[in-house]
Amino acid sequence: MKHTQEKIKTLKIREKQEKSKLVNNQRKLETTSNNLQISKQQYSSMESRLKQMEADYNSSMSEFNKVDAQMKNRIRMVYKNQRTGMFELLLNAKDLNGLLDIIYFERIIIKNDYKRMMALKTKAAKIAKMKADIEAQRRYLAQTIEDINSQQRTIQRAIAQNQSMINRLKTDRAAYERSERELARQSASLQNMISKSYGHSTVKVSSSGFMKPIAGRITSPFGWRTHPIFKSRTFHSGVDIGGPNLGSIRASNAGRVIYSGWYGGYGKVVIIDHGSINGHPTTTLYAHMSTTKVNAGQSVSKGQVIGLEGTTGYSTGPHCHFEVRINGKPNNPLNYI
Template identity: 65%
Template sequence: MLVDRLYYQKIVLKNDYNKMARARDKAREIATIKYNIEARKRNLERSVASINSQQAYIQKAIAKNESMINKLRTDRAAYQKAERELAKQSASIGSYINKTATSASSVQVASGFIKPIQGRITSPFGWRTHPIFNSRSFHSGIDIGGPNLGAIRASNSGKVIYSGWYGGYGKVVIIEHGIVNGKPITTLYAHMSSIAVSNGTKVTKGQVIGYEGTTGYSTGPHCHFEVRVNGQPNNPLNYI
């Protein structure tokens, strides 16, 4: 009987051991599944955070682009308005010159004109297309990017027939030079920071008449220089 009890106890113990082993294996399996689920959850949370961050970045970029587009629209409207006003003022300058100039029929001057300020020509004479707005406008002179506040000199001898503010041209000096090669010539100097001569002053070639600036419709310091024949703009490079 004792032997039988020991035998059955051994069987029971073995069964208990097997159950414990299976339970332990099951616990490990559950722990592994739980770990994998938590790992996937963490990865998912990181992915969601990354998506939210990217979404916020995209929304900021969209808002910035919309702001830039609105600014470009505003800038374009302002630019086009300025160009229209400058065109009107350019025409009125021609009328003013024809009404005001007095010496064109009687005075002869040397034909050698000089550059009013040393520097690079940043915008030529004639039709030009805006690089961003793609709109065309006529540039009635040349822009010379000399040193800021640099001296601007009379391109030739003559008489000052206008000295002061002229709308989008800013501070302006206009000089009549009389007859040059059989034609009445005037020169115009615009966007000055300050003017050194008054209306009616007789000036000589190379005399300082003002200083470079950015008054009026201007995006930076430069000298806008025009040569006009019978009040109409001509390419200054044909004279200097």
């Protein structure tokens, strides 16, 4: 039962870790979602500015081309007048001063057209530079948005994996909790079975007392304990001894085998009746064996191999669950071995 409880505890720890990862990933997702929203707003603003810049650029270039055409036309007219229209200008002018005024103002107009055209050209160049900068920022934001979208997809996959793992751990934990409850019920039913079978052994028990059924350390003690998860009280009816896998399990004392075989969550079990000790019917139980080496009704001596250690029934690893029952009720084996 200890192994089952340890497994439940381990699953609970893993479940807690996965929940912590889930919360962290959800926070990451919230942060990336906020960053994505900000980047999209910036991208939209850049798009608007870029469209405005394109409109300003096109307007400036249109005006530039218009002024350029006007200036070129005036230059051609002046050149033409200088070649063929000087006599006509003289006739149209009231006097020499009038002629000079016409020539002066034509030059002024052409000069102003040129200045205006250069200003428009400079403006267009600045707009083109700003447009290029905004376009570069827009491309950067577009890449940023794609990166954030990729991060979101990665985090969403991680969240799905976290949730899947949590669900699986909950399912596994529930299964182990059911097995633990089943073991408790089977322990009670064992008491009834033993009470009907013990007391018939005529084998003389060893005066040196009971021995440890297998070499190894005690991995779970006898008695009541607090459930590691729900804090409910559960009773461990024996001790768990973590010996080597397939190690020999020996009769703790001489007696008669009253049960050998499968017993629910206990897996493969051997129960030995040791007769009356100090006026009390005494039995021992050895559970989770990989193989039993004795049969019901068979007499065994102290130290005789009765089976091999295993992990049958509700067990998460090789060990021997060992019980000492007095009048069919579990007692602390450490008081006897």
